Amino acid sequence: MIKDELLRNMSEAIVGGDRVAAVALASDAVRSGADLLEVIEKGFVTGLQKVGELWEQGDYFLPELISSAEAMKAAMAVLEPELARKKIEARSGGKVVIGTVEGDIHDIGKNLVASMLQAGGFEVFDLGADVKLERFVEKAEAVGARIICLSALLTTTMTNQKRLIGLLRDRGLRDKYKVLVGGAPASRKWADEIGADGYAENAVAAVKLVRTIAGRN
Amino acid sequence: MIETKRPKLEILGGALVERIVDEGLTLLETQGVMIENAEALQLLGDAGAVVDRASQRARLGRKLVEGCLASTPSAITLYDRSGEKAFAVGGDEVHFDPGSAAVTLLDHDTQEERKAATADLVDFYKLVETLEHIHFQSTGLISSDVPAEVSDCYRLYLGLCLSSKPFVTGTFRVEGFRPMKDFLVAIRGGERELRLKPLAIFDACPSPPLKWSNLTAQSLLDAARAGIPSELISMGLTGATSPVTIAGTLVQHVAENLCGLAICQAAAKGAPVIFGGSPASFDMRKGTTPMGAIETIMIDSAYAQIGKFLKLPTHAYMGLSDAKVNDPQAGFETAMGAVLGALSGINVISGPGMLDFESSQSLEKLVIDDGICAMVYRLLAGIAQRDDPIALDVFEGFTPDMTFLSHPHTRQWYRKEHILAGLVDRDPYEAWVTAGRTSIVDKAHADVRRRLGKYDALPLADPVRKEIDKIMAAYARSSGVGRLPVWEL
Numbered sequence: 001m002i003k004d005e006l007l008r009n010m011s012e013a014i015v016g017g018d019r020v021a022a023v024a025l026a027s028d029a030v031r032s033g034a035d036l037l038e039v040i041e042k043g044f045v046t047g048l049q050k051v052g053e054l055w056e057q058g059d060y061f062l063p064e065l066i067s068s069a070e071a072m073k074a075a076m077a078v079l080e081p082e083l084a085r086k087k088i089e090a091r092s093g094g095k096v097v098i099g100t101v102e103g104d105i106h107d108i109g110k111n112l113v114a115s116m117l118q119a120g121g122f123e124v125f126d127l128g129a130d131v132k133l134e135r136f137v138e139k140a141e142a143v144g145a146r147i148i149c150l151s152a153l154l155t156t157t158m159t160n161q162k163r164l165i166g167l168l169r170d171r172g173l174r175d176k177y178k179v180l181v182g183g184a185p186a187s188r189k190w191a192d193e194i195g196a197d198g199y200a201e202n203a204v205a206a207v208k209l210v211r212t213i214a215g216r217n
Numbered sequence: 218m219i220e221t222k223r224p225k226l227e228i229l230g231g232a233l234v235e236r237i238v239d240e241g242l243t244l245l246e247t248q249g250v251m252i253e254n255a256e257a258l259q260l261l262g263d264a265g266a267v268v269d270r271a272s273q274r275a276r277l278g279r280k281l282v283e284g285c286l287a288s289t290p291s292a293i294t295l296y297d298r299s300g301e302k303a304f305a306v307g308g309d310e311v312h313f314d315p316g317s318a319a320v321t322l323l324d325h326d327t328q329e330e331r332k333a334a335t336a337d338l339v340d341f342y343k344l345v346e347t348l349e350h351i352h353f354q355s356t357g358l359i360s361s362d363v364p365a366e367v368s369d370c371y372r373l374y375l376g377l378c379l380s381s382k383p384f385v386t387g388t389f390r391v392e393g394f395r396p397m398k399d400f401l402v403a404i405r406g407g408e409r410e411l412r413l414k415p416l417a418i419f420d421a422c423p424s425p426p427l428k429w430s431n432l433t434a435q436s437l438l439d440a441a442r443a444g445i446p447s448e449l450i451s452m453g454l455t456g457a458t459s460p461v462t463i464a465g466t467l468v469q470h471v472a473e474n475l476c477g478l479a480i481c482q483a484a485a486k487g488a489p490v491i492f493g494g495s496p497a498s499f500d501m502r503k504g505t506t507p508m509g510a511i512e513t514i515m516i517d518s519a520y521a522q523i524g525k526f527l528k529l530p531t532h533a534y535m536g537l538s539d540a541k542v543n544d545p546q547a548g549f550e551t552a553m554g555a556v557l558g559a560l561s562g563i564n565v566i567s568g569p570g571m572l573d574f575e576s577s578q579s580l581e582k583l584v585i586d587d588g589i590c591a592m593v594y595r596l597l598a599g600i601a602q603r604d605d606p607i608a609l610d611v612f613e614g615f616t617p618d619m620t621f622l623s624h625p626h627t628r629q630w631y632r633k634e635h636i637l638a639g640l641v642d643r644d645p646y647e648a649w650v651t652a653g654r655t656s657i658v659d660k661a662h663a664d665v666r667r668r669l670g671k672y673d674a675l676p677l678a679d680p681v682r683k684e685i686d687k688i689m690a691a692y693a694r695s696s697g698v699g700r701l702p703v704w705e706l
Contacts, residue, residue, distance in 0.1 A: 061501035063456060105424075108457055109504050155320050155332070155576070156359070184505065184574075202504070 002034050007043040010075075014047025015054070017067025019074045026078035036079055036088060044075050048119060055204045065203065066112060072119035092121060094214045095145035097136055099127035100183075101160035106153035109183060112203040113149065120207045122214075133164045140177060147210060152183040161186070162194040178213050182206060221601040223309060226560035228518045234526050237464060241471025242279050249276035250427045250476040254434035260483035275476070282475050285482035291528040293446050293489045295353070295383040296414040298404060298677075304352055304383060306446070306491065306530045309562030311597060313555070313590045314353035314385045315345055316537045316571025317420070319578035322358060325662050328542055330577050332361040335702035338372060341570075342379040343672040344580055344665060350590035351569055353418075355385040357578050366696040367689075369393040373417070374400060374689045375704065378682065381674055385448065385567060387420035391432055394419075394439045396692040401445070403684040404677070412444030418491065418565065422450040423473040425458035434480055441481040441488035448491040448532050448565065449477040454499040454506055455516075463516055466496055470520045478529075491565060492524030493532030495575070506574050509538045509550025517554075518561040525562065533558055534575065536568030536586060543582050543658045547572060551582075552589050559593045581661035584668070588639040595636045603630055640664060 006025070013021040022044070029039045051068040054060035060068075083090045096117055100110045107129040114126045125139055136148050152158040161181045168174045178197040181190065191199035198213060200206035229237075249267070251274050252258050258275055262268040264285075267276040292307020304312055321330035322337050333341075338358045345354050356372040363371045369389035376384060377400055388394050397417075405411040419440045421433040429437075440447045451473040453459025459466040474492055481488040498512035499505075507513060517533040524531040536555030540547035551568065558566045569586035570578045604610065604626075611626045621627050640660045642649060649655075676682070693701055 058502075062504060063461075063501060108454075112504065155330075156361075 002029075002038055002042070007039075007046070010039065010043030011047035011050065014044055014068050014071050014075070015050050017064055017071050019067075019071045022071040022075040023078055026075040030078060030082045036083055036086075037090065040076075040079060040090065044072060045121075048072050052204050052207070062112065066115060069112075069115040069119035073115070076119075076121075090121075092123065093117075093211060094147065095123045095125065095143055096147045096149060096210060097125045097127065097140045097143070097145045098149040098151070099131035099136060100129040100151040100153070101157055101164070102130055102132050103160060104152050104154055104157035105129045106183075107151070109153070109203075110149075110151035113151070113182060113200075113206045116203040116207045117149075117210060120211070122210065133160060133167050136164060137167060137171065137173065141173075146176070147178045147180065147213060149180045149182065149206070149210070152181075152186065155185045158183065158185045158190070161190075161196065165195055180206070180209060180213065218605060219602045221599045223597060223599050224560055225309070225562060226518060226557060227522055228515060228561070229522050233464065234523055237467045237523060238471055238526065240468040241475060242282060244427075244468060244472040245277040245282060245476060246279060247276070248427060248472075249274045250423075250429060250472065252429045252434050252476070252480070253431040254429065254438070257429070257434040257438060257480045257483070260438075261479060264479070264483045266479075277476060277479055282479055285479045286475075286527055286529075288482050288486045289478060289490050289529060290487065291530070293415065293491070293530055295418070295446075296416060297383055298377065298381040298416060299675075300405065300410075300414050306564045308564075310564050311559045311562065311566060311593070312352040312564060313536065313566050313569055313586075313593075314351060314355045315341075315357040315578065315583060316534060316568045316575055317355035317357050317385060318387070319358050319571060319576055321573075321577045323542060323572060323577050323579035323582070325579075325581055325658075325665075330541070330573065333358040333578070334362045335360045335375070335704050338375055339379065339704050340580060340665075340669060341578065341583075342376050343669055343674070344583055346380045346382065346674050347668040347672055348569075348583060348587040350587050350594060351583070352382065353385055353565065354380045354382040355567060356387075357570065360702065362702045364696075364698045366390070367393075367693050367698050367701070370396045370692055371689065371701060373397050374685060377401075377404060377685060378677055379674065383415075384417040385420065385565065386417050388432065388436050391435045392692075392696070394436060396688050398439070398443050398445065399688045400685045403681055403688065408443065415444065415446055415489065418446045418448050420448045420450050420493070421477060422452055422495070423477060425451070425453045425473065426469055427473060427476075429473075429477060429480065433477075437477055437480045438484045441484040444485075444489065446489035446491055446530075447477070447481055448493040449474040450493050450495050450532075451477075451520075452495040452497070454497050455512070456501065457499040457504075459496070463512060463519065466516055467519055467523065470494060470496060470516075471523060474520075474524075475527075490529065491532045492520070492527065492529040493565065494520055495534040496520070505539070507539045508534055508568075508571075508575060509540075509546070509554065511553070514554050514557050517563070518557055521558075521561045521563045530564045531562070532565040532567065533561075533563045534567050535563070536566055536589065537571035537575065539572070539574050541573050541577070543572075543579060543585065543661070547582060548585070548657075551586055552592075555586070555589050555593050556596065559597055580665045581658055584661040584664045585640060585657060588641060591636055591639060603634075 497506040498510040521531040535558035538547040538550035570583035
């Protein structure tokens, strides 16, 4: 049983976006042989949930959000090798392939979503920006991901989100993947129109969406 | 007569200007800039920069940059298509051009953004041609019915056919420069003539932080050699792609723009360069890039002041809005930017007509904004002493029932001192009700139709038209593009 105070410190390190403290607390936990699943679920993840609430209340903005995600990733980077060594199955959200579609070099929003997903316990394969549509499919096939997230900032490039769905259909892979879309010009209506499996308007909503979709799989 | 003061805004104190420039130069020297263009790296290396080929990074010493600044002209004169009308781009001269390269048009009838087609671009050019206070054209819309391979070139081709005003434009791909330059050469009648009388400015944007892409660096090299002015469009987003503080973003702005300027000078000493930009105060909630934010306007005003300190012509994206329709936000953001940009003495102000983070154009907004520009020019003209004495003569023989309306002094000066209202509503309430409570947007729409009806710009001389048709067709062929949209003059 880990002391409540320690768990609270872990949570607070994430809420405060304090990378150094998060890493130190994670390292201490590994050294002391603490129950790492408890550390993650009752410590760090609690903090991340609190961050999501603060965002939704309008108290947190992108700098806080991204600092917390970075702190979470740093803590997980310390914990994961230890979990693997002890052959402990950590709560994994699943694998997600993400990128900005071809013709579009904008990646700020996509990076945010990737970071938040990773912090939220998903294994994220970020292909970057201006990504050829075939690469999304190749990557998803190669790593065994079931979710593909497509970003586009331009109305001229958002049509590539639609094209990817066509590409999956042509290859008989449409039912194998959940395709989620985001970016400034995208909308729920657009997602419905092109037959995507979901749309999220910001990084916090994206994590919720992916979590729901992954749960369904 | 007492000299008329031109109202002026200097947002930064002198010490801060010097400090920002100093840090910008240090940044160029210590961190350098990544340039994804082998020739630009080579030329800068030859000029004395420390170049690391592996990381494509060039570090530029102060001496090198100062030498480049010294060889850059402090003013440029653009000429219209006929080569007769001159526009000074320097000092505190102000010229507006429509915000450029919108991907959508706000459709007045549906009040929805839709993709723009060639027919829209034709209307856009014709309309801007009739707008007196928008001195330059810009290749303002991207036509969705033109294949992407030739769209940069095609929009300039169309504009030169339809409009006599100088152009602000730019390339979307490296191959686009050659035919675009060839159009300008054909109109001027030779390379030397184009150099003497530039007709178009080419925008080139570094990719923040501290990077020039292959495309944009190549545009700088090509334009410099042709004597075409390059507009340097550094565009840091505070806290996202540049430091979050305004002063910090200005340091990066100076470094990126001066690196661009050095590339131009390394390619051709004396090449014309404009110190411009499109930075924005990054929205920390929405992750968007608001052009109408007061902080964005402050950054613009400040880097323009720095550009002037460096003795360069200046440019900014101001007088535009992030609103999606022509609502109050569209009006106030546009007016704030236009007024403050003009008071800052920015030479080229790109913005009129533009909505939605530089992505949408509105014909109605162009007409409304032309009225804002008219007011701005009146403001810049300042308050003059027209008579000596100023008013004592007017009061000669004063009686309490005297009226100024019939006074010869009124007749003499009212048109010079006051501009007409244009589309702005100045009706008494009852008259406004009787006239159908028409909004400025509806009035603007009617004015757009009226102006398009009366458009009568001189067409290009036949042999020149044939030549640029040929250049366009050859470029389309070499790009593997078959048919181009049909349009009518």
